[in-house]
Amino acid sequence: AQSVSQHNHHVILSEAASLELGCNYSYGGTVNLFWYVQYPGQHLQLLLKYFSGDPLVKGIKGFEAEFIKSKFSFNLRKPSVQWSDTAEYFCAVTAGSWGKFQFGAGTQVVVTP
Amino acid sequence: EADIYQTPRYLVIGTGKKITLECSQTMGHDKMYWYQQDPGMELHLIHYSYGVNSTEKGDLSSESTVSRIRTEHFPLTLESARPSHTSQYLCASSEPGVETQYFGPGTRLLVL
Numbered sequence A: 001a002q003s004v005s006q007h008n009h010h011v012i013l014s015e016a017a018s019l020e021l022g023c024n025y026s027y028g029g030t031v032n033l034f035w036y037v038q039y040p041g042q043h044l045q046l047l048l049k050y051f052s053g054d055p056l057v058k059g060i061k062g063f064e065a066e067f068i069k070s071k072f073s074f075n076l077r078k079p080s081v082q083w084s085d086t087a088e089y090f091c092a093v094t095a096g097s098w099g100k101f102q103f104g105a106g107t108q109v110v111v112t113p
Numbered sequence B: 001e002a003d004i005y006q007t008p009r010y011l012v013i014g015t016g017k018k019i020t021l022e023c024s025q026t027m028g029h030d031k032m033y034w035y036q037q038d039p040g041m042e043l044h045l046i047h048y049s050y051g052v053n054s055t056e057k058g059d060l061s062s063e064s065t066v067s068r069i070r071t072e073h074f075p076l077t078l079e080s081a082r083p084s085h086t087s088q089y090l091c092a093s094s095e096p097g098v099e100t101q102y103f104g105p106g107t108r109l110l111v112l
Helices: none
Strands: A003-006 A010-014 A019-021 A023-026 A031-038 A044-050 A056-058 A064-068 A073-078 A087-095 A101-103 A107-112 B004-007 B010-013 B019-025 B031-037 B043-049 B076-078 B087-094 B107-111
Touching: A003 A087, A003 A101, A010 A019, A019 A107, A023 A031, A023 A087, A031 A064, A031 A073, A044 A056, A044 A064, A044 A073, A073 A087, A101 B043, B004 B087, B010 B019, B019 B031, B019 B087, B019 B107
Parallel strands: A010 A107, B010 B107
Antiparallel strands: A003 A023, A019 A073, A023 A073, A031 A044, A031 A087, A056 A064, A064 A073, A087 A101, A087 A107, B004 B019, B019 B076, B031 B043, B031 B087, B087 B107
């Protein structure tokens, strides 16, 4: 069965620190990959997505993610975080064309001033 | 910003009550979804729909039911709420062929 694993459940870091959140999936076929973010009290929002092409994807708010097919990974990065990046981050994978998502458990990121 | 709405946002109800969680989207999306999310846990798909009159059960077994009589509306019903139904319920929609899902704000349900 398809699964998505996020390595860290909680991350605490200071402003200006670099952030990297790991995401691995288990599915051997073609996949579409997503990172969603949920700021406190807000909707889940799309941060970035990968369907095909350049494996380095840039999203909103300075985030980027790299798809490494051989490692089944889609790690999220931001070189310098801000306090406003405090949120929960979810990795998600779909396989096939009908849009059924498999979500990771989420990583709670807290950025301290 | 996606136009997908859920009501109520918060609901506290007693055991045995029937409840309906509303979800509406104004984007004309054919595909709609219901997820259940417990604190600190991943989202679990409980129901989905390809379009009007289409409903399917998701990966996580749920005692809830859904209906899709209109494209824009995908309500979820619990005939008899129990404390084990306490959770957050998220509704989402997407366009055919476009994988991105847009999420509503969620309904936090507490069954006493």
